Amino acid sequence: MTARIFNFSAGPAIIPESVLEEAKENLLSLGSTGIGIMEHSHRGKAFLAVYEQAVARCRELAGISNDYEVLFLQGGASLQFSMVPMNFLTSGQTADYLITGVWSEKAREEAQRVGSVHEACSSKDKNFTYIPQELKPGSSPVYTHFTSNNTIFGTQFRTEPTPAAGSFLVCDASSDIFSRPIDVSKYGIIYGGAQKNLGPSGVTLVIIRKDLIERGQKELPTMLQYRTHAKNESMYNTPPTFGIFMMNLVFGWIIKQGGLASMAAKNEAKAKVLYDYLDQSRLFKGTAQADSRSLMNVTFVTGNEAIDQQFVSEATKAGFDGLKGHRSVGGMRASIYNAFPHEGVVELVKFMRDFEARQA
Amino acid sequence: MTARIFNFSAGPAIIPESVLEEAKENLLSLGSTGIGIMEHSHRGKAFLAVYEQAVARCRELAGISNDYEVLFLQGGASLQFSMVPMNFLTSGQTADYLITGVWSEKAREEAQRVGSVHEACSSKDKNFTYIPQELKPGSSPVYTHFTSNNTIFGTQFRTEPTPAAGSFLVCDASSDIFSRPIDVSKYGIIYGGAQKNLGPSGVTLVIIRKDLIERGQKELPTMLQYRTHAKNESMYNTPPTFGIFMMNLVFGWIIKQGGLASMAAKNEAKAKVLYDYLDQSRLFKGTAQADSRSLMNVTFVTGNEAIDQQFVSEATKAGFDGLKGHRSVGGMRASIYNAFPHEGVVELVKFMRDFEARQA
Ligand SMILES: Cc1ncc(COP(=O)(O)O)c(C=O)c1O
Ligand SMILES: Cc1ncc(COP(=O)(O)O)c(C=O)c1O
Ligand SMILES: [Mg+2]
Ligand SMILES: [Mg+2]
Ligand SMILES: [Mg+2]
Ligand SMILES: [Mg+2]
Structure with missing residues (x-):
């Protein structure tokens, strides 16, 4: 076998070798089922056990209470850039965006298609080389969106910012999710593509407060409503089963690292x-x-x-x-x-x- | 190793054993790169070669001309149910839907959120046990949507229906894509999740006529516009790289079967x-x-x-x-x-x- 080299890729990125070995063993037969992990129906017992374990491990790792749903979606963080405002921002309302890099800007652009956006801070003046210390919140924003780690510019929030009173915190945690403890109770929504810290590309972890799910817009395409995925335990349609399987293995690996x-x-x-x-x-x-x-x-x-x-x-x-x-x-x-x-x-x-x- | 059993799952479904074996060999190192297939950057040479080959094989297999784009998207056929009308149906316009099963009905529901729908035929009267022989087209529908194979009811169109003059044909081919020759030139759009005939769940093949891409709505969320994905060769954001890799292997396998x-x-x-x-x-x-x-x-x-x-x-x-x-x-x-x-x-x-x- 070819020796593995040091892979500094920004994403898709390195996956623990033990996880890849375990995936390998289950490609032609998940455990003793005689059917490979990718070939199992998402409605069958074998895959449902994988799914349940992935949710349980995710909750255990981040101490996620029952007030939150754990969802496995498709479309990457980029689709979340749109789903968040589509569900929660109606025209006439404002959301605060903290602009600390290109990904924050892309998130903001999608929100601007839907409603008003207030720039609560920006580090664009110095090519995003720093995280601003002060926020200037807008007046009654619905939510406050920030990018916890700026993949391109190499900056990271030390801790979550404090959103304006009455607004809930939304975090694009694509590039540092589960790299450190997180107090989920401070957030309304946390999302991230798996392809940096959690597995292969093609599955997006979304942790969302249940009361928000209910508040979401109802006139949207079914696939773009969080309630669709929450009601159906991420299986309204065929989920990316292999991605969920991989994320479950990575969660297990993080637990073994000590959490x-x-x-x-x-x-x-x-x-x-x-x-x-x-x-x-x-x-x-x-x-x-x-x-x-x-x-x-x-x-x-x-x-x-x-x-x-x-x-x-x-x-x-x-x-x-x-x-x-x-x-x-x-x-x-x-x-x-x-x-x-x-x-x-x-x-x-x-x-x-x-x-x-x-x-x- | 556990013996493989006969897997009649409707999807995710059986994948050729030789394809799974090849996947296995590339999990820890894609060829001699020293980096596993899931760990390669989608912008790097190694993955781009996989992507290029997948597109080329897809074009070869179905004889797809340069008038069409071949896209690998996320969200399953269910997201296509929405993307098609959002891109091509404006309120006041009508689309024809052929109702031959539950999936046709779901596709129609999403179109109804956007514009008007005319039912060009339905086999609901007999619990979808047949494919209607006659269509009653609406007056100047923008497009005509049908489900080539009805996964749940076990029925299949022998050949594509003839859409009303001036309308283009849209096909949900999720459960029979690449199971037989297809005259792509008769279609505007063909889409299908990979998880039946083409690989694992989490990647959706979309074959779409280039002139339509240009006609699509421009006010949509970036991720829901076909032009976004066409312009960026399916890499506007991180694509499901492993799914594309698997589809490429399955295409290779079909070619070996004789096409x-x-x-x-x-x-x-x-x-x-x-x-x-x-x-x-x-x-x-x-x-x-x-x-x-x-x-x-x-x-x-x-x-x-x-x-x-x-x-x-x-x-x-x-x-x-x-x-x-x-x-x-x-x-x-x-x-x-x-x-x-x-x-x-x-x-x-x-x-x-x-x-x-x-x-x-
Ligand atoms: C911080 C951050 N947000 C969003 C994205 C886009 O994610 P995706 O490709 O999953 O849509 C990336 C991708 O690199 C990222 O680093
Ligand atoms: C004909 C047909 N269309 C659409 C779907 C839904 O596809 P997805 O789960 O990829 O959204 C299915 C799934 O079984 C199907 O069989
Ligand atoms: Mg950045
Ligand atoms: Mg120095
Ligand atoms: Mg009989
Ligand atoms: Mg059906």
Whole structure:
């Protein structure tokens, strides 16, 4: 078998090897059923057990109370950008959006198709290199939307912002979901595509307060109403069964890591290796403001595009894949989600140190 | 390894064993990349090669000209029920719907949220046991929607209906897509979830005429406009990469079977084994009218619910899984899609013959 290399992809991203091994074992027969995981009816006992376990593990990990539904949807975070305003914003009403990156802007654009949007803060003035400390809430927004981790710009909220009184908090947690403990009770809706911390692309985790589901618009296409999916336990139509199976395995893996608090400790230690190196390096420099740094996506540059390119190309040859930064930031980005091994960051830093020495 | 059993599930459904084996080999490393298929960035070379091959094979198999786009979307056929009218039906306009089962009715309901619908035919009078021979088209419908194979009721159009002049044909082909040759040039849009004939659930194949894409509504949520996905080669947001990978393998498998004409011949021979037996059986009886029988879903009853139940339960124990009929028809349903082996139907008929003898 081909040796696995260090995969710094921003998403789809690395999945724990033990999870992939378990998936492998169930492809031709889920347990002893004689039918592969992808071939089971979503209405049959075997898949329903997978689904139930995925919901239970999700609730256990994040301490999700019965006031919330756990849904597995299709369409990615991008469809949630539309579903949230379509369900909760009627024209004439306003929602607050915290603008901390390209994904926040895309979320806002979809809300603007439906109602009014107030920009409660923005870090666009400095190319999204920081998380604003202060909010200027609008007057009675229905909800307050923010992006907990800005995948492209390498910034992350330390903790959730406080929404305007009377408004509920909506979080696009695509790129840091379940990377640290989360107090779900502070949120109305948390959503994220699986493809960074939770599994393969094609399934979107949505955690939503039950009273909101009821308040949602009723005139929408059936598939775009949260109540449709809540009433039918994510099986109004055929769900992405394999994606749910994978997410269930990843939840099991996080539990084995010790849960979200332990995951957070590992992620902090892991990111620190890279940030500590960046802070003392004379060649490389982190692009995000120190107090806003993401533990998931570490963005850095040399300040010289040609050297950046040379670095990415040499790193790729040395088995460090996916380090090229997003075109809107340039430079490099190391995505080091939950499943990314500590050792991989240590090896990267060694390689960077060598590269730096060779440049001197 | 657990022996595989005969899986008659209506969807998610059986996948060719060679395809599952190939998937297995690529889970931890796609080819020699050192990164598993689910872990590759959708923007990287390795996945793009998979995507390109999937499109090319799809075009090759169905002889799809450059006037059409091939899209891989999320949300299942159920989201297409809404996307089609949202893009093409404005209030005041009418679309024709051919009502041949529960799925046609669901498609119509979503259209009714958007515009007017004319029922061009219906077989509801006889619990959808047949395909109506005659259409009564509405006056200048924008499009004509039909369900080529009625998964629940076991009926199938022999060939596509002729839409009213000036209207384009839209087909929900979820349960017989690529089971036989299709003259794509007669259609405006063909869509189907992968989970019956093309792979796992979570990816939806949409074949759509390019001039229609341009005509689509522009005020819709970005993710619900076909132009978004066409412009971005199905990668406006993160596509279900593993689903596309699987579909590509299934396309490859169909090509190895000799393509769609050869697939159709196999499917005919396979279904004939079961229908021939049903026609001479004194215990079992097909529920669909002979001229409307589906080659994909064979529905049958004994006429006695208790015996139906006994049959399903004994069959399950004997390793024939998923034979219980949908609750709206009762009795039994044998779903025998492309990947279902001929030998499985032969074995089932043997088992039915035995059962019948024991009942006598
Ligand atoms: C923070 C964030 N939000 C949203 C998205 C878009 O997600 P999807 O591709 O699942 O629609 C991404 C994807 O990278 C992201 O990083
Ligand atoms: C003919 C037909 N149309 C539509 C659907 C719904 O498809 P999905 O579950 O992909 O939304 C099905 C599912 O069984 C079907 O058989
Ligand atoms: Mg961003
Ligand atoms: Mg430095
Ligand atoms: Mg039907
Ligand atoms: Mg008979």
